[in-house]
Amino acid sequence: NAGVTQTPKFQVLKTGQSMTLQCAQDMNHEYMSWYRQDPGMGLRLIHYSVGAGITDQGEVPNGYNVSRSTTEDFPLRLLSAAPSQTSVYFCASSYFGGGGADTQYFGPGTRLTVL
C-alpha cells in the first residue's frame, strides 16, 4: 500500500496562475479531506468529500475547487493563485466504522509558494 500520495511536492506559481494539486489513496477510504497548514494556525480544513460525487466546504474554501469522480482521487484546484495561498497543503483520508475509524491518514504534503 502506498497510502496517500500527493503531487507535486513543491510548486511555485505567479499571482493569477491556476493549478491542480493531486491526491490519491489506495486504502479504499470513503472520506477525503484537504487541509492547509500555516505557521501558528495548525491545520485548517479547505474541502472534504464523503464519497465519489459528494463534496462540501470546510473552514477556508474560498479560492479552491474540488471534485471526486472516483474513490481514489481527490484533486484540489486553485483557480487564480494569490500570495495568501502560500502554504503547505495536506490531503488526508479516513473511513467510518471499526477500531481505526476517525483516524486520518495524511499524504506528505505540497509546499506551494505564490509570488
Added chain:
Amino acid sequence: GDSVTQMEGPVTLSEEAFLTINCTYTATGYPSLFWYVQYPGEGLQLLLKATKADDKGSNKGFEATYRKETTSFHLEKGSVQVSDSAVYFCALSPSNTGGFKTIFGAGTRLFVKA
C-alpha cells in the same frame, strides 16, 4: 463551535526529561481525541487516540488520558529522546463523523537536546 487549544511552543528539553504538552477542547457530544506527530518535512501521523471518557491512549512511551470533567487530553512522556523532536498536534473528531471533520490545535514544536 468545536475547538482545540494546546500550549504554545517551542518546548525545549534535555534528553531523558519528562514531557507534558497541555491540550484542552470544546465540543458537543462525545468526540474522539487524538495526538498526531509531524516530523520535519513529512505529513502528520497518528501518535495515539482515545474514543471515550477515561480512556488512555498510548504509543512509543507517550500517553494521554481523555478527561471529560476537565475537557483535557494532555500528552506525557516519562523520558524524551532526541528522536522525539517534532511538532505535536492535539485534535478532535466529532462523534460519528468518520474523521473528515477533524479539528486541529495550532501545534507544539518540541526540541530535545542531547
